[in-house]
Amino acid sequence: MPSVAAPLPTSKSTKRAFYGTLVHSLSLTEIEYLEDALLGVDERGTIAFLEKSVQQDQVDARLQAHGWAAGEVQVIEMQRGEFLMPGLIDTHTHAPQYLNLGYGQQYELLDWLSNLTFPAEAKFADAAHARRVYDSVVERVISAGTTTCCWYGTIHSTTKILAAICHRRGQRAFVGKCNMDRNSADYYQEESAQKSLADTEDYVKFVRARCADPEAPTPAAKQNGGTVGGKTPRRSTALVQPILTPRFAISCSDELMSGLGDMMDRDPDLPLQTHLAENPAEVDFALSLYPGIESYTAAYDRFRLLRRNTVLAHCVFLSASELDLIKARDSGISHCANSNFNLRSGTARVADMLDKGIKVSLGTDNSGGTAIGILSALRSASTASKTIIFHERDKKPETASSDDSVINTDGISRPAGFFAQSHLSVETLFYLATLGGAQVCNLEDRIGNFVVGKEFDALLVHTGQKTIASAAAANGGASIDDEIEKALASGESVLADGVDNPALMLEPDEGIERVFEKFLFTGDDRNLRAVFVRGRQIGGREIL
Structure with a gap:
């Protein structure tokens, strides 16, 4: 071939x-x-x-x-x-970080951001640099089989170039301009919450105007005169969509977070992506910014950012109550096991998420992750689930009442604790890479199978x-001599x-x-x- x-x-x-x-x-x-x-x-x-x-x-x-x-x-x-x-669906990755793939093995998350990531992303103020790198990155990711991708850009207006390239190359994509107005590098931080919000409004308008698909098909659910799984189809059928992207609670002031919540109130069709509970030091830092709040997840909920079209990356360190809150808001989780191993963050308990009936998908999180494509993410997710199982195999399993059951994210009722009994199967991993990703992107009425x-x-x-036949002819029945x-x-x-x-x-x-x-x-x-x-x-x- x-x-x-x-x-x-x-x-x-x-x-x-x-x-x-x-x-x-x-x-x-x-x-x-x-x-x-x-x-x-x-x-x-x-x-x-x-x-x-x-x-x-x-x-x-x-x-x-x-x-x-x-x-x-x-x-x-x-x-x-x-x-x-x-097609494979990547619900969390950073386009400006791909040039750092495989570099910086000595760091954990916060030091990695300061020493590698922020310097790399700052270079994308240069439009020529942005176009050259983004064109190469999108082509490589498509070549690895990623047909849908949730992209993080930078704080710069050059993120428009990333959206334009996805549109030209025909990838289905959610592309976001990062919001960061505090606790970042002096050279890589937006000047104010007001400026961040204004630039975000301008970015959203650009993507919707310049990356539209004039002859897009009607969603399957609308053709059938109803909805799929009780969901209302998204209004826009464009392949490339804008997505709000507060980097994480640490880097966004209360005013900025509240303003993004207001944007979602005015425009419920506008999705949002962010990071949550990736690393212990990150969790401690986030909680220090919100004294008295019950959890890191609750900080996002305070500003009305947990919604059905919210993508939460990592979620390694979540309590049962935080999982319940995410389930109640119908938000989705992007599991990024490769990155979690590489940055020594931890192993996310995906089985517990599934047993709660939460939407879960896979993300590469490059360059925290080290490989292009969701096949790598699938393999790391398998290893992470096996790691959890063999660390806990000597524990006495908790038994649920035979009457307990959970309706899982695929609409099927299973016994409570069904997925936590073993490592993630091939069937479950493939679901997360395809239909699970479609659910987290609120596209299950359009793609996924x-x-x-x-x-x-x-x-x-x-x-x-x-x-x-060709193999039989090659073997030929020869003797051992x-x-x-x-x-x-x-x-x-x-x-x-x-x-x-x-x-x-x-x-x-x-x-x-x-x-x-x-x-x-x-x-x-x-x-x-x-x-x-x-x-x-x-x-x-x-x-x-």
Whole structure:
């Protein structure tokens, strides 16, 4: 497969049909594997139909039955080891920090901010620097399969450049200009709360005016004459949305926090992202600023910033009452395990969050995190959950009443403490990376899995798995003596034989469940044949 950069998105999508294997999440505990499936994506970028168990010789007839005549649709037939999956959703990362990836291992959070992060972000006052770096960062993140991203910019108006680049490249994105008017570096702090709020209002207007999508599809819920999960669809259908971004309570004065709450009161469709309880020193500092307040989380609630469209990053050190408050406000959490390990912050108790029925997703939090893409975040989340389990395996488990149950974020009722009984499963991790991210972004009525009427944000994955027939021919039934002689003799490189990713090792007879799990834990951008957002190809190694 050639390594070719995909084209930038055109103004319109192409009508496409995909035939082969589809993998998507149905719930926190169930992945659906569909082989011999036929999925149609219309010109608006929405999923027009999904049929199961279609034989190859039936594809043309099934397309015609949907009124899709030959010649007006591009049919993409997936080979063995290829599959479609929903696009990955990163609910927390910092675009201006990517140049620091892998640097600063000696620091914890607050020293890391002072010594590395604030100096790096201050450089983004320069518009040329901002455009050069942001263009590279967004392209790299798309190439890793991130179709939706919650971006932090800087305090500067150059954050508009980041939003513009996301818009041009076709990524679905929430892009925020940081608010910071206290307790930051002298050279990197806004002059006043009033100036911060005025600049934020100007930024929001810019994004909504210049990054709009004039021909965006109607959300699936509105097409069906109602809502999904009792939620009212967002008014705006633009791929790129502004998001309020108070860095954290430490860096925002009461006046600034109150002003942001006022903005959300006036415009309930305006989301907000911030940090919460990432590091013990941060928690202590935040509490010192609010004497008498019951918790760090309550500080945000005091200013009306905990809402259904609030994204809270990290949440490593939260009490049960704080989790209850987040659940009551229907706010979402972005779990950033890679960063939490790297900055020695701690291990967030995601299972407890899920058992409370809280919306949870995954974030890379670069450059606190050290790798591009949500596959890395998924793997770190798995390790974090296993770390919690083996540290607590000798404790006597708390037993809940058999009558106790919780309606989890996927709408399914399960026994209390269900997720805390074990480490996070593959099914749960995949949910957090896709549908969970859609929920935290309040986009579950539009993206997250392959439901008819939703928009087609997807990855076409190529694993390089060989067919059973070709493998049988290569084996040839030779004797052990023959194989010993071959082993002693020089031979061709295995890696030169069409192996795109040396870390992803597959046998021809492995089924899709095993292939998919191996991809989640050893795959990378080399396995992404194409990346789609709203039906348009915006990345991938091959131009389709």
